[in-house]
Structure formats: structure tokens, C-alpha cells
Amino acid sequence: MTTATTIQHGLEDHPQLDVLQAALDHINQGFSVFDADLRLLAWNRGLFEMLDLPMWLAARGTPLEYFFRVIAGRGEYGPGNIEEQVQRRLERAWLFEAHSFERVRPNGQVILVTGAPLPQGGFVTTYTDVTSERRQQEQLEQTVMERTRALRQSEDWLRLVTDNVPALVAYLAPGPVFGFANRAYARWFGQTVSSIVGRSVEEIAGPELYPVLAPHIERAFEGAAVSYEYSRASATGRIAHMRSTLIPDRTRDGRTLGCFVLSLDVTRQKHSEAALAQAQRMEAVGQLSGGLAHDFNNLLTIIIGNTLALKRRADEQALPDLSGHLDPLLHAARRGADLTRRLLAFARGDVSDQSRVRLATLVANVGRLLSGSLPKNVHLKLELSDQDTDALIDASGLENALINLAFNARDAMPEGGDVTLSLAARQLDGSEAKAFGIAEGAYGVITVGDTGSGMNAETLRRAFDPFFTTKAFGTGSGLGLPTVYGVVKRAGGHVEINSAPGEGTTITLYLPAAGSAAGVASIREETKAAPISDGAPEHIPFRLIQAERQEYAQDIDPEAISYRSGISARSESALVLVVDDEPDVAEVVRDQLVELGFSVLVSTDTEDALSLVRDVPEIVAVVSDVVMPGQLNGTALARKMREVRPDLPIALMSGYRSDRAGKDTREAGCSVLEKPFTSGMLANAMNEILDP
Incomplete structure (x- = not known):
């Protein structure tokens, strides 16, 4: 079976x-x-x-x-x-x-x-x-596939966005290691997007930077949002500044899975902040310097006036020993006047002397002046790649600035070296101009570079501060670079210094181009440019030095003719009113006017002076100070006097003029006599107002 x-x-x-x-x-x-x-x-x-x-x-x-x-x-x-x-x-x-x-x-x-x-x-x-189960499984697989594709697309979009935003974006997983980095972040550390992921922060940042970052990363993994700044040298050697924010990636139950990193390059912002701080400091120092210059000019007016009076008496009484002591005093006072003049040029921002200048011609002239003035072991290189740029600027001030820079370069190279003076045209875009605090557009760029000792960070920070100098005591006034700063800023430009110890210094002047229209101001050329003395580190052009020597020679030379010969005959014994709140200054001016043959009334009060003009018709002219604290200033006093006597000749003495004061003086129709002045300058001013 x-x-x-x-x-x-x-x-x-x-x-x-x-x-x-x-x-x-x-x-x-x-x-x-x-x-x-x-x-x-x-x-x-x-x-x-x-x-x-x-x-x-x-x-x-x-x-x-x-x-x-x-x-x-x-x-x-x-x-x-x-x-x-x-x-x-x-x-x-x-x-x-x-x-x-x-x-x-x-x-x-x-x-x-x-x-x-x-x-x-x-x-x-x-x-x-299992038909329904398989269909559900297919639907699930389709859904997963679609979501995977969407996720991949989202990741592609995320990558596209993060790679194009102007920021450094990354994600740190525990370790800490990089789980994600956009292209900018990877490039910041010299990596690629694929090479940085999965590597530790310590390895990527390096042994110098990681100890700086580690405490902030640790706090972020503890659950705190952290912001901080750090700096590092880029591959080109440029110091770059970064501001980073770390945001913890936390679960609902409080666990920290990692942290998001957002970093911004704030190097340009740092430079802008430094430039703004410098400008604010310079403005404050300029105001202070103007006040100091005003006081110094009053003192120098007293010193020069009384010294000249003593000089004339010593010459009249044939006292050569006394005259020999007075000459150095006048020389020192003249140097003091020159320093205050430069200090005022920095402080007041006066643009009245600006004219249209062909920069190539000016730079070439400065090169000729320097060629016979620099030591033989200092080689001057002149590079003029631009020939057509014009600028609206104080030509003498710019010449003075470039010569000062060249002599600073010389002093930084006691063993010799190269000084390069160059001119080029450059177009500044919006971001560059904004970083410099100037308008975008075409600029003439003048560069003075040397191969000298260079500057450290502290010297760079204070380079434009008046009276700051690294030179030996008595060899520099500390007004060279501030004067350069003032000349360029008044023209609407910018000054940039690049320097490092042992690597030389390059100072770049950005001057706004004035276009190519006709009417370029001609730059006078010296047919015989005598060498400038090596004794003084800060100089003005030869022709200006020569003019000053001739001007002062009229007071110093015992053979000089009397100033009375320069005063018109109708002004002999004419009554002049001197107004100054400083009695000593008023007395010096009185003595000088008396020497010139005038009769003089002196007033130290503006209301009293106004009464004298109103009540004494014999007054033929007024010489008044501009700045008189606590009283009417000189221009306001001049206007009130003109209300009483519209044709009254008035000369205003100024130890310090701001832009506004200069404009007011011009509108008031008064001559200006800048302190300290000599008897010759006073005589010229009196002739100007009495015989216009």
C-alpha cells in the first residue's frame, strides 16, 4: 500500500x-x-x-x-x-x-x-x-526616491546659495570636525569643499589659530551662542580680520548635535573704522592745533616786533655785540613762525590756495628739486606713467608735502637706498573708494616709496599726529606727515601708508582727477634749483625759502631802507586805531605803526573801539585782530564799523583762520595780515588799504 x-x-x-x-x-x-x-x-x-x-x-x-x-x-x-x-x-x-x-x-x-x-x-x-504590501512598498520606495531627489536638490540649492553669499558658512560636528563648509570657508583655510569635510578643526586651523578658536567652539558645544573676532595672515601675507558667530544645533531635549558657523571678513570694515577714528582724531587735534597756533602767533608777534625794534636801535647806536645776539633770536622766531604756518595749514583746511594743476609737471619739478638735494648714496627713481591727470589742489602745499616725504625717506636710510617717486592714473570703484572714505572715480596716484627701516604698528597708528616724530630731539618738528595729510584731505583725497619694520615704507596719495579741460595752472619751474640744506628734515620748496629770506632781510639787513618810504605821503601822521585783546600784541603793532610814521590809538575792547570809530572822525584806518575771545570777532567788528563809516579801511590780523572765518573776512572786504608779521608786511598791508 x-x-x-x-x-x-x-x-x-x-x-x-x-x-x-x-x-x-x-x-x-x-x-x-x-x-x-x-x-x-x-x-x-x-x-x-x-x-x-x-x-x-x-x-x-x-x-x-x-x-x-x-x-x-x-x-x-x-x-x-x-x-x-x-x-x-x-x-x-x-x-x-x-x-x-x-x-x-x-x-x-x-x-x-x-x-x-x-x-x-x-x-x-x-x-x-502580498499585492497591497508590495504596492505600498513601491509607493514608499517611490516616495523615498522622490524625497531623496528633493533632498539632493535642496542640498544643491543650499550649496549654490552658501557658495555665493558673501560669508563663510560651515557646520561643526562633535570632535570638533567639519561636517559642511561652503566654498568661501574652505578657500579661507586653503582647502576645497571636499577636502575640508570630515577633518578636525585643529588640523585645518593649525597650531597657532586653533588655541584662539577652541574656547569659543567649546562654549558653543555647551549650548551657548558665541560671537568673537580673530585675525590671521592670508596666503599673500595680508592680515585679515574675521568676525564669527557659532549657533548650537540642539535637539528638543537639549542635546547639542553640533554648531553652525557664520563668519564675515571684516578686514575692510576694520580699515574703515581705523580711517574714521584717524579722521576724528585728526579733526580734534586740528582744532586743538589751531588754537595753539593762534596763541603761538601772538607770542611770536610780540617777540619778532620787539626784537626788530631792538635790532633797529642797536644798528642806530652801532652796538654790533647786541645785534649779534638779536640775529639768532630773529632766526629762531622765524623758524617758529614757519612751524605755526605749517600747523595752521594742517589745522584750518583752507582751500583758498587751490588751483588746477597738471600733476605730471608738478611731480617732475619736485624730482628736479630733489635730484640735487639728496645724498649721493640715496638714488631717486622718477616714474611718470600718467601725463594727463589734473587735480584741484594747493600746488605749493603738494610740492612741500612730496619734498617732506622724500626727506623722511632719506632719513630712514642712513646707509643709503632707493627713493621712488611715481605718478599713475587709477579708477577707484565704489567699494575701494568707500573703504578710503572718498568718492569713487578717477584719481591721480602719487607714490613715494623707500627701502628704509620701515615703521612698526604703533608708529603707523600715530604717523599723522602733529608733533609726533621718531627722529632725534631737535631734528624734526613732527609736522611733516600732518601737513601732507592736510593738503591731500583738503583736495578731497586720501593718504595711505604701507610699512613694516625692515621692509621700507610706501606712502600713496590719492588725488581726485579734475578732468582734461583747458586752463591748467602752470607750475613754475626753477631754472636754477639750488640744493636744499640737509640740515633740516622738513623743507619747503627752494623758491619759497628764497622769498622768505628776502622778506625777512628787509627787517634784518641794517642797510635796508626805511619803511616810511613805502608809505604814501598822505598817510604821514595819519591816525590808525589798533584793536587787539592782547595788550602786548597791541603795543608791538602800535610801535611798528609809529615807526612807519602813523599816529596810533590802541583799544583792547571791541565796544570801546566801535565808540572810537563813531566819535573820532580823524581815524583813517583800523588794524584789528580777528579772534578775540568773549568779544566780537574781527569780522563782526568790521561790519559794525562799516555801518558807521562805510568807506573805513580795515586790515584784520589773524593768528588762526578757519574756513568759515576766511570766508567771512573776504565777504567783509578786509585785508588780512597773518601773524606773525614784520614791519615790511605791515607796511604793505597799510599801503593796500589806504591806496587800493
Whole structure:
């Protein structure tokens, strides 16, 4: 008796198995059992319904081959020979191995077939309809794929944005290591986007910078938002300043996963802030310097006036010893007057002397002046790449500035070296001009460079401060660079210093171009440029020195003619009113006017002076100080006097004139006599107002 017959006989002897069959029919899976002869032993209704099998197969003893043949005949095994398809499957079945696979039916239904061998031969198989699960899985995979693509697109957008924003962006994971960096951040540390990710901050920042960054990073990983600044030398050696903010990446339960890094290059801002601070400091120092110059000029007026009076008496009484002591006193006073003149040029910002200048001509003239004045071991190089740029500037002041810079360069090279004086044209864009605090546009750029000792950071910071000097005591006034600063700033330009110890100094002057219209102011050229003395480190052009010597010679030379010969005959014994709140100054001016042949009234009070003009018609002219603290200033007094006597000649003495004061003086129609002045200068002023 075969195994199938035995099992069949056993099932017939156990009707309770019908109950088991009914239970199997309620399972939502297909179920089948085949014996060792591959004949059907048990099944449930779900098998036939799930696979759409004909019910005639649902009989005990039906060969498995019949099932294969029905399914193959419907084409569910795909194209090919049906007999071959059935035989291949029977061969695998005779192996009685555990198996699990999915079969997709032509209608799209997905059946999971799972079989396991029985101990005495045969196998039991379950059939599960997993169509909905597979469709959900496909939908999930599609969703994941779409979201992955969207995420990748978002990452691409994020990369695009972060690589183009003007900031350095990064993400630090614990370690700390870089989890992300935009192109600018990677380039800041000499890396690429791919090379920086995954590496430690310590490795990327280096042993010098990392100790500076580490405390801030540690605080950020503790959960605090941190902002700080640091600086480092770039690959080109330029010191760059960075401002960074670290934002912790925290979970809802307070754990810190990492931190976001946002860094901004604030180098240009730092330079702008330094320039603004410098400008504010210079403005404050300028105001202070103007006040000091006014007081000094009053003192020098007294000294020069009284010294000249003594000089004349010594000459009249033939006292050569006394005269020999007075000459050095006058020389020292004259140097003091020159210093205050330069201090005022820096302080007051007077633009009245500006004219249109061809820069190439001016620079060439300065080169000729310097060629015979520099020591033989200092070589001057003149480079004029621009020939057409004009600027509206004080020509004498600019000449003075360039000569001062050249002699500063000379003093920085005691063993000799090279001084380069160059001129070029340059167009400044908005960002460059904004960093310098000037307008964008075309500029003439004059550079004075040397190969000398250079400056340290502290010297650079104070370079433009009046009276600050690194030269030996008595060899420099400290007004050279402030004068340069004042001349260039009044022209609307900018001065830049680049220097380092042992690397020389380059000072660059940016002067706004005035265009190419006609009417360029001619620059006088000296046909005979005598060498400038090496004794003084700060000089003015030769022709100006020569003019001053001639001017002072009229007072110093004992053979000089009397100033009375310069005063018109109708002015002899004419009554002049002198107004000055400083009695000593007023007395000196009185004595000088008396020497010139005038009769003089003196007043130290403006209201009193106004009353004298109103009540004394014999007064033919007024000489008044401009600045009189606590009283009417000179221009206001002149206006009130003109209300009483419209044709009254008035000369105003000035120890310090601001732009506003200079404008008021011109509008008042008064001559200006700048302190300290000599008797010759006073005589010229009196002639000007009495015989216009």
C-alpha cells in the first residue's frame, strides 16, 4: 500500500478532520500539503480562490504536475515550452527543499510562496497575497526616491546659495570636525569643499589659530551662542580680520548635535573704522592745533616786533655785540613762525590756495628739486606713467608735502637706498573708494616709496599726529606727515601708508582727477634749483625759502631802507586805531605803526573801539585782530564799523583762520595780515588799504 493510500485511508477513518478543513478554509492564505509522491494531501479554499485554480484539482491524490500544467497553460510562467516549464518545476519539487519566492501573476497580483519539507517526505506550502504590501512598498520606495531627489536638490540649492553669499558658512560636528563648509570657508583655510569635510578643526586651523578658536567652539558645544573676532595672515601675507558667530544645533531635549558657523571678513570694515577714528582724531587735534597756533602767533608777534625794534636801535647806536645776539633770536622766531604756518595749514583746511594743476609737471619739478638735494648714496627713481591727470589742489602745499616725504625717506636710510617717486592714473570703484572714505572715480596716484627701516604698528597708528616724530630731539618738528595729510584731505583725497619694520615704507596719495579741460595752472619751474640744506628734515620748496629770506632781510639787513618810504605821503601822521585783546600784541603793532610814521590809538575792547570809530572822525584806518575771545570777532567788528563809516579801511590780523572765518573776512572786504608779521608786511598791508 502506498503512502498516499495510507494517508487517504487514515483521513477517511477520521471524520473530525472535516472540522479542521473547515477551519483552514477560513484562513486568508492559500494552503496545500503534498506527500512524498507529490500528490495533494490537504488544501483549503483560499488556495484555489487566490490562484484561480479549477476546483477539479481539489481532490486528494491530485498530482502536483497537474497544478503546474494548468498554471503553465495559462501562460503564468511566461513564454516558452509548457512541458519544459513543468519538468523544471517538478525537478526542483523532488528535492524537497525549503523555498520562498514571489510570483507575479499576469493580472499584477503578487503571491508569496513559502514551502517547507515534511519529516516523512512531501512538503507544506502557504500562499500569501502580498499585492497591497508590495504596492505600498513601491509607493514608499517611490516616495523615498522622490524625497531623496528633493533632498539632493535642496542640498544643491543650499550649496549654490552658501557658495555665493558673501560669508563663510560651515557646520561643526562633535570632535570638533567639519561636517559642511561652503566654498568661501574652505578657500579661507586653503582647502576645497571636499577636502575640508570630515577633518578636525585643529588640523585645518593649525597650531597657532586653533588655541584662539577652541574656547569659543567649546562654549558653543555647551549650548551657548558665541560671537568673537580673530585675525590671521592670508596666503599673500595680508592680515585679515574675521568676525564669527557659532549657533548650537540642539535637539528638543537639549542635546547639542553640533554648531553652525557664520563668519564675515571684516578686514575692510576694520580699515574703515581705523580711517574714521584717524579722521576724528585728526579733526580734534586740528582744532586743538589751531588754537595753539593762534596763541603761538601772538607770542611770536610780540617777540619778532620787539626784537626788530631792538635790532633797529642797536644798528642806530652801532652796538654790533647786541645785534649779534638779536640775529639768532630773529632766526629762531622765524623758524617758529614757519612751524605755526605749517600747523595752521594742517589745522584750518583752507582751500583758498587751490588751483588746477597738471600733476605730471608738478611731480617732475619736485624730482628736479630733489635730484640735487639728496645724498649721493640715496638714488631717486622718477616714474611718470600718467601725463594727463589734473587735480584741484594747493600746488605749493603738494610740492612741500612730496619734498617732506622724500626727506623722511632719506632719513630712514642712513646707509643709503632707493627713493621712488611715481605718478599713475587709477579708477577707484565704489567699494575701494568707500573703504578710503572718498568718492569713487578717477584719481591721480602719487607714490613715494623707500627701502628704509620701515615703521612698526604703533608708529603707523600715530604717523599723522602733529608733533609726533621718531627722529632725534631737535631734528624734526613732527609736522611733516600732518601737513601732507592736510593738503591731500583738503583736495578731497586720501593718504595711505604701507610699512613694516625692515621692509621700507610706501606712502600713496590719492588725488581726485579734475578732468582734461583747458586752463591748467602752470607750475613754475626753477631754472636754477639750488640744493636744499640737509640740515633740516622738513623743507619747503627752494623758491619759497628764497622769498622768505628776502622778506625777512628787509627787517634784518641794517642797510635796508626805511619803511616810511613805502608809505604814501598822505598817510604821514595819519591816525590808525589798533584793536587787539592782547595788550602786548597791541603795543608791538602800535610801535611798528609809529615807526612807519602813523599816529596810533590802541583799544583792547571791541565796544570801546566801535565808540572810537563813531566819535573820532580823524581815524583813517583800523588794524584789528580777528579772534578775540568773549568779544566780537574781527569780522563782526568790521561790519559794525562799516555801518558807521562805510568807506573805513580795515586790515584784520589773524593768528588762526578757519574756513568759515576766511570766508567771512573776504565777504567783509578786509585785508588780512597773518601773524606773525614784520614791519615790511605791515607796511604793505597799510599801503593796500589806504591806496587800493
